[in-house]
Amino acid sequence: MNRSTDILVVGGGLNGPALALALAQAGFPVTVIDALAEDTRKDAGFDGRAYALALASQRLLSAIGVWEAVADEAQPMLEIKVSDGRAGEGPSPFFLHFDHGEIEEGPMGYMVEDRHLRRAFLDAMDASPLITQVNGSRVVGQHGTPGGVSVDLDNGDRLDGALLVGCDGRLSGTASRAGIRRTGWDYGQTALVCAISHEMPHEGIAHQFFMPPGPLAILPLTGNRSSIVWSERTAEALRINALDDAGYLEMLRPRFGDFLGEIGLAGARFTYPLGLSLANSFIGERLALVGDAAHGVHPIAGQGLNAGLRDVAALAEVLADASRRGEDMGGRQVLERYQQWRRFDTATLALATDAFNRLFSNDNPLLRLGRDIGMGLVNAAPALRRTFIREAAGLTGDLPRLMQGKRV
Numbered sequence: 001m002n003r004s005t006d007i008l009v010v011g012g013g014l015n016g017p018a019l020a021l022a023l024a025q026a027g028f029p030v031t032v033i034d035a036l037a038e039d040t041r042k043d044a045g046f047d048g049r050a051y052a053l054a055l056a057s058q059r060l061l062s063a064i065g066v067w068e069a070v071a072d073e074a075q076p077m078l079e080i081k082v083s084d085g086r087a088g089e090g091p092s093p094f095f096l097h098f099d100h101g102e103i104e105e106g107p108m109g110y111m112v113e114d115r116h117l118r119r120a121f122l123d124a125m126d127a128s129p130l131i132t133q134v135n136g137s138r139v140v141g142q143h144g145t146p147g148g149v150s151v152d153l154d155n156g157d158r159l160d161g162a163l164l165v166g167c168d169g170r171l172s173g174t175a176s177r178a179g180i181r182r183t184g185w186d187y188g189q190t191a192l193v194c195a196i197s198h199e200m201p202h203e204g205i206a207h208q209f210f211m212p213p214g215p216l217a218i219l220p221l222t223g224n225r226s227s228i229v230w231s232e233r234t235a236e237a238l239r240i241n242a243l244d245d246a247g248y249l250e251m252l253r254p255r256f257g258d259f260l261g262e263i264g265l266a267g268a269r270f271t272y273p274l275g276l277s278l279a280n281s282f283i284g285e286r287l288a289l290v291g292d293a294a295h296g297v298h299p300i301a302g303q304g305l306n307a308g309l310r311d312v313a314a315l316a317e318v319l320a321d322a323s324r325r326g327e328d329m330g331g332r333q334v335l336e337r338y339q340q341w342r343r344f345d346t347a348t349l350a351l352a353t354d355a356f357n358r359l360f361s362n363d364n365p366l367l368r369l370g371r372d373i374g375m376g377l378v379n380a381a382p383a384l385r386r387t388f389i390r391e392a393a394g395l396t397g398d399l400p401r402l403m404q405g406k407r408v
């Protein structure tokens with residue numbers, strides 16, 4: 001049953017469920033619509049990514065009741081090592097080293113595999129009496145109604161609500177149907193992603209090697225396993241992905257190095273084309289955009305989902321406060337508060353990740369020298385190092401209540 005008071009959330013990926021759970025905690029009835037069936041999304045082989053979740057995101061997941069279900073599968077991130085590299089040469093002598101011991105709060109974050117996180121979100125939504133899920137139906141239209149909004153589904157149904165939130169990813173139909181344009185480009189890079197098993201323990205250390213075609217991230221998972229996000233020029237990535245497992249590992253070994261001993265594949269292989277896609281506005285008439293629908297960024301800093309979860313926490317807080325004050329939660333003034341809170345931060349993130357990718361994904365000797373000196377300088381300055389660690393942990397800026405571990 002859909003009531004005209006519901007908040008309609010288009011997209012039950014990761015940010016959609018997080019938002020629905022946060023809004024339900026604040027007492028709002030929510031309807032979440034996803035084009036894919038629940039079983040498809042719950043399948044362990046649906047998505048091969050593992051996410052570096054900042055400490056602030058972990059606090060949000062805990063506050064909305066999802067963390068307990070993934071805690072046993074989460075690997076704390078204790079250190080991050082960043083260096084330049086070339087296949088077969090190993091890391092350069094200049095590097096950045098961030099250690100969680102330099103801040104008081106604990107690990108900088110946790111690595112959680114998509115298969116665990118997605119299932120935990122879907123199970124938590126199933127258990128919430130305030131959340132209605134419409135799975136396997138695509139939203140194909142949206143309209144303003146007197147004091148509300150409605151969406152049309154591809155099966156001919158129409159759902160009414162008080163506010164529409166687009167959590168429908170970087171190709172957001174919710175945004176385009178509302179006439180919201182996007183700024184962005186393709187990086188010409190594709191990320192090869194898989195889980196790797198290795199002989200030696202990773203000790204909770206995440207590594208980022210900046211290779212000329214793109215970064216290689218080696219991110220610690222539970223046990224002697226790591227997730228790799230290996231960016232290559234797209235044609236080369238597709239060529240490598242077409243190799244059999246032995247050929248794939250042969251390409252990976254000189255890039256990965258031998259610091260963790262012998263490596264093997266620990267699951268299926270996936271590819272993700274990389275691009276930037278920033279919505280020119282995060283709000284419209286009774287409409288807000290959240291997550292990749294608002295800002296799809298390069299995964300170089302592992303911040304896309306973290307930024308989306310910060311949108312979730314900010315929007316839920318703005319709407320809960322508006323409701324307590326008796327304001328119309330779909331009103332322009334209320335939605336402007338959300339946009340003001342999030343738009344500048346996410347545009348800055350998009351530009352920073354774009355600039356990092358351009359600066360590091362090349363073999364220009366002058367740039368290489370400049371960035372190596374830069375990394376050496378930051379590494380030698382404890383105050384700067386601590387600032388980066390707090391940034392990576394998501395502890396800087398105007399933190400919404402859910403990211404402080406409080407209720408919305």
Ligand SMILES: Cc1cc2nc3c(=O)[nH]c(=O)nc-3n(C[C@H](O)[C@H](O)[C@H](O)COP(=O)(O)OP(=O)(O)OC[C@H]3O[C@@H](n4cnc5c(N)ncnc54)[C@H](O)[C@@H]3O)c2cc1C
Nearest residue numbers: 011013014015035051052139168169291292302304305306
């Ligand atoms: C290789 C890689 C590694 C990454 N690593 C990290 C990391 O370590 N840390 C981090 O913070 N971020 C990371 N990210 C970013 C992160 O994956 C994304 O930010 C996140 O998945 C976005 O989630 P979302 O819910 O906003 O969108 P999506 O996951 O795209 O979900 C959108 C949902 O909307 C549904 N949908 C779309 N259109 C319709 C419609 N018309 N009707 C109904 N439903 C619809 C889709 O079925 C889908 O379920 C990474 C990204 C990549 C590519």
